[in-house]
Amino acid sequence: MTDALPLSLDQADPKDRAMTRAMLYRMVMPDHLCPFGQKSKWLLEHEGYEVEDHHLTTRAQTDAFMEKHGVETTxxxxxxxxxxxxxDDLRAFFGDAVKGEDETSYRPVIAIFxxxxxxxxxxxxxxGLPLVSLETFTTFVAISMVLLGIQKLQDVESFSTMFLNYDLLARQWxxxxxxxxxxxTLAGLLMIAGVLPWLSGPLALFIGAVGAVSVFKAVYIDKRELKCACVGGGSNVPLGFVSLTENLMMLGMGIWTLAQVAL
Structure with a gap:
């Protein structure tokens, strides 16, 4: 396959344009197969383009290509x-908006819940229990607590830093x-197992209450626009109603668990 430079739009053969031909230059090396190159090829073919797939098989060849075209990436x-x-430019070309690093999204919490x-x-x-029941809801909340806890445990340092932006207790201690x-995570696991309610109940109640008050103050009183650490410190989930709901669910589970102990 030839590595000749692509023609300008005015020089392009009308016949080639009718065939919706695209030329792709991507790294295909023995020790590295560029994932974005693979995605680009798939996207072009998905959009109906005939792809001239040019492989950059060495570091020197890749560097020479980037220098020749004045680009910094392949x-x-x-x-x-x-x-x-x-x-990303190709996605934008086909009308698929690419979110920036600072853009917020509820996708992570939707996936978890x-x-x-x-x-x-x-x-x-x-x-063998009814699918539509109170037990289903309480199990859902307990499982969600564990899933959310796992996200935070992946990088506790990063989580704690973002958490300090709004949690009232963390700011004091x-x-x-x-x-x-x-x-x-512990409270959720204990609730799923149905053991040690005297521990899981107060734990969820305390965490949920402090969290709910902190989120409400930051969002609805102080009117601050922050990112929520609910799915980890690297998330782009906006702090707001969803975050408040998470904490209210934990608060409610704590009350429910303690109520079951009292019965």
Missing amino acids: PQTFIEGERIGGY GTGFLMALAVMWLA VPYGYIYPYGE
């Missing part, structure tokens, strides 16, 4: 002689930000 896509750019609910249904099904993920 892959690079050319359509009808015009350079489109890398994978959705998965937690399906897991709760699976548990109810396995146990920094170690609370490090303890929180373990407490949330």
Whole structure:
């Protein structure tokens, strides 16, 4: 396959344009197969383009290509002689908006809560219990607590830093930000197992109450626009109603668990 430079739009053969041909330059080396190059190739083919797939098989070849075209990264896509750019540029070219690093999204919490609910249904099904019941909801909340705790435990340091932006107790006592993920996960696990309610109930009640007050103050009183640490310190989830709901669910589970002990 030739590595000739792509023609400009004016020089491109009309016949080639009719065939919607694209030229892709990507790294395909013995020790590295560029994932964004693979994605670019798939996207082009998915959009109906005939792809001239040019492999950059050495570091020297890749550096020479980037210097020649004045670019700093590969892959690079050319359509009808015009350079489109890398994978994100290609997505934008096809009308797929690419979120920036600072843009917020509820996708992580939707994924966690959705998965937690399906897991709760699976548990109810396995146990032979009604799918629509109070037990399903309480199991869903407990599972969601564990899933959220796992996200925080992946990088406790990062979580505690973001948590300090709004949690009232962590601001007064920094170690609370490090303890929180373990407490949330432990409470959820104990509730799923149905053991030690005298521990899981007060733990969830305390965590949920402090969290709810902290989020309410930061969002609805102080009117601050912050990111929530609910799915870890590197998340782009906005602090707001969803975060408040998470804490209210834990608060409610704590009250429910203690009520069951009292009965």
